[in-house]
Amino acid sequence: xxxxxxxxxxxxxxxxxxxxxxxxxxxxxxxxxxxxxxxxxxxxxxxxxxx
Amino acid sequence: xxxxxxxxxxxxxxxxxxxxxxxxxxxxxxxxxxxxxxxxxxxxxxxxxxxxxxxxxxxxxxxxxxxxxxxxxxxxxxxxxxxxxxxxxxxxxxxxxxxxxxxxxxxxxxxxxxxxxxxxxxxxxxxxxxxxxxxxxxxxxxxxxxxxxxxxxxxxxxxxxxxxxxxxxxxxxxxxxxxxxxxxxxxxxxxxxxxxxxxxxxxxxxxxxxxxxxxxxxxxxxxxxxxxxxxxxxxxxxxxxxxxxxxxxxxxxxxxxxxxxxxxxxxxxxxxxxxxxxxxxxxxxxxxxxxxxxxxxxxxxxxxxxxxxxxxxxxxxxxxxxxxxxxxxxxxxxxxxxxxxxxxxxxxxxxxxxxxxxxxxxxxxxxxxxxxxxxxxxxxxxxxxxxxxxxxxxxxxxxxxxxxxxxxxxxxxxxxxxxxxxxxxxxxxxxxxxxxxxxxxxxxxxxxxxxxxxxxxxxxxxxxxxxxxx
Numbered sequence: 001x002x003x004x005x006x007x008x009x010x011x012x013x014x015x016x017x018x019x020x021x022x023x024x025x026x027x028x029x030x031x032x033x034x035x036x037x038x039x040x041x042x043x044x045x046x047x048x049x050x051x
Numbered sequence: 052x053x054x055x056x057x058x059x060x061x062x063x064x065x066x067x068x069x070x071x072x073x074x075x076x077x078x079x080x081x082x083x084x085x086x087x088x089x090x091x092x093x094x095x096x097x098x099x100x101x102x103x104x105x106x107x108x109x110x111x112x113x114x115x116x117x118x119x120x121x122x123x124x125x126x127x128x129x130x131x132x133x134x135x136x137x138x139x140x141x142x143x144x145x146x147x148x149x150x151x152x153x154x155x156x157x158x159x160x161x162x163x164x165x166x167x168x169x170x171x172x173x174x175x176x177x178x179x180x181x182x183x184x185x186x187x188x189x190x191x192x193x194x195x196x197x198x199x200x201x202x203x204x205x206x207x208x209x210x211x212x213x214x215x216x217x218x219x220x221x222x223x224x225x226x227x228x229x230x231x232x233x234x235x236x237x238x239x240x241x242x243x244x245x246x247x248x249x250x251x252x253x254x255x256x257x258x259x260x261x262x263x264x265x266x267x268x269x270x271x272x273x274x275x276x277x278x279x280x281x282x283x284x285x286x287x288x289x290x291x292x293x294x295x296x297x298x299x300x301x302x303x304x305x306x307x308x309x310x311x312x313x314x315x316x317x318x319x320x321x322x323x324x325x326x327x328x329x330x331x332x333x334x335x336x337x338x339x340x341x342x343x344x345x346x347x348x349x350x351x352x353x354x355x356x357x358x359x360x361x362x363x364x365x366x367x368x369x370x371x372x373x374x375x376x377x378x379x380x381x382x383x384x385x386x387x388x389x390x391x392x393x394x395x396x397x398x399x400x401x402x403x404x405x406x407x408x409x410x411x412x413x414x415x416x417x418x419x420x421x422x423x424x425x426x427x428x429x430x431x432x433x434x435x436x437x438x439x440x441x442x443x444x445x446x447x448x449x450x451x452x453x454x455x456x457x458x459x460x461x462x463x464x465x466x467x468x469x470x471x472x473x474x475x476x477x478x479x480x481x482x483x484x485x486x487x488x489x490x491x492x493x494x495x496x497x498x499x500x501x502x503x504x505x506x507x508x509x510x511x512x513x514x515x516x517x518x519x520x521x
Contacts, residue, residue: 002157004178018157024078037224043231049068
C-alpha cells in the first residue's frame with residue numbers, strides 16, 4: 001500500500017533521502033552478517049503478561 | 052499469517068504487551084504482505100470497534116485476558132479472525148517458507164494511532180522509507196553504534212518505542228531488550244544486567260533513578276545515552292547523569308505523525324541549552340549530526356512566518372519522515388496540512404537563528420504517561436450522563452505521568468460523584484487511562500463569545516484548587 005504521492009516519492013528519492021531497501025531487507029542482512037549476536041530479550045515478567 | 056488469510060495490504064490489528072511476539076509481528080506481518088496496526092493494551096471495545104471499522108481489518112492478535120479484561124472475547128465482536136499469542140507461537144514454530152510478496156520501500160509498514168482534538172483515534176501510516184529516514188536521524192543525533200543494546204521501556208505501539216528503539220535496533224543490528232512498563236527496580240536491574248547502551252525514559256523516571264536509595268551500587272556506566280521527552284528534563288538531572296556515569300541525556304520532541312526534533316550532543320553541545328533548546332533542523336546551520344531534508348516554519352495565528360528571537364508561533368513541519376495522510380480520513384488530512392507542511396499544533400518560541408524551544412500545546416489534548424487523550428472524547432461521553440449539564444476536561448499536572456484527566460462539571464440537579472462518572476465511562480467501554488481522576492463541581496464553564504470553552508481559565512482554577520488542598 002503506497003500512500004505518498006508520486007511527486008513526493010520522486011522528490012525524496014532524487015534527493016537521496018528515500019531508497020529501495022525495506023526494513024525486511026535490513027533485518028535479513030543483520031541475520032546474515034551478525035548471526036552470533038543476541039537479537040531479542042523478553043521482559044523478566046513475561047509469564048504474567050501472556051499466560 | 053498467509054494461511055490465515057493475510058494478503059498484500061491486509062491490515063492486522065495487534066494488541067499485545069511488550070513481548071518478543073509483538074516485536075517480531077512487525078516484521079512477520081510485513082513479510083506476509085500485511086500492515087501491522089498496533090494498539091495500546093489499555094484500549095477497550097470503544098477503540099477496537101472504531102479501528103476495526105475504519106481499517107476494515109479482518110485479523111486481530113491479542114492475549115486471552117489482561118488486567119481483568121477479556122481481549123479475545125471483545126475482539127470476536129468486531130473482527131472476523133481473532134488469534135491469541137499462543138496461536139502466534141505455534142505459527143512461529145512452523146518451518147514453512149512464506150510465499151514471496153513484492154514489498155516496496157514506499158509501502159506502508161505500520162499504522163500507529165494518535166489522539167488529537169477529535170474524539171476518535173487517528174491512524175498514522177508510515178512507510179519503510181519514512182521509518183528508515185526518521186530513525187536514521189535518531190541514530191545520527193544520538194550517535195548510536197553498530198550492535199548497541201537497547202532497553203525498550205515504552206509500550207511498543209507508537210513513535211516513542213518504535214521510532215526511538217525498534218527501528219534503530221534494526222538499523223544498528225543491535226540487541227532489543229524488552230521491559231513491560233513500568234517496574235522501576237526491574238528497569239534498573241535490566242539496565243545493569245543487560246549491559247544497556249541506550250534507552251528512552253520520561254523525566255520523572257530520570258529523577259527517580261538519581262534519588263533511588265543505594266543507586267551507587269548499580270553500575271550504569273555502560274549506558275552512553277538516554278533520551279527523554281514529554282516534559283523538559285532539569286539541568287540538574289542532565290548534569291548529574293553526566294557527572295556520575297558520563298551519560299548524555301537527550302531531549303526529544305516528536306509526534307506519531309513522524310515529525311521530530313532531537314537535541315543531541317552534536318547539535319546542542321551545551322548542556323545548559325539542551326534543557327530547552329531544540330535544533331531547528333529546517334534551518335541550514337551546518338548541523339554536526341549531518342541531518343538534512345527537513346523544512347520548518349514558525350507561524351502566527353494568521354499563518355505569517357515569524358523569524359525574530361522571542362516570537363512564539365506554531366511549528367509547521369515537512370520532511371521525509373512525515374505521514375502522507377491520516378488513514379482513511381481525508382477530512383482530517385485536509386485540516387492537518389498546509390502546502391505540504393504538517394501543522395504540528397505545538398507552539399515553539401524562537402530562541403535564535405538555529406534553535407527553538409517548546410512552549411505549549413495548541414491542541415486540546417491531555418498527555419497521560421505518553422498517551423494522548425482527546426479532551427473532546429472525555430467530554431462527549433460524559434455529556435450523556437444524566438447528572439451532567441456541562442463538562443470540560445483539562446490536564447492536571449502530575450509528577451510521574453505528566454498529566455492526569457480532571458473534569459469540571461456543571462451538574463443537572465444533584466451533583467455526580469467522581470466514581471459515578473468513572474463507572475459510567477467504563478460502562479461505555481472507554482479505556483481506563485482516559486477516565487477522570489479529579490472532579491471539580493462548578494456553577495458554569497467559562498466560554499468565549501462564540502461558545503468555545505476557555506481551558507486556560509480552568510487550568511488556572513485547577514491550580515488554585517490543588518494548592519488549597521496542600
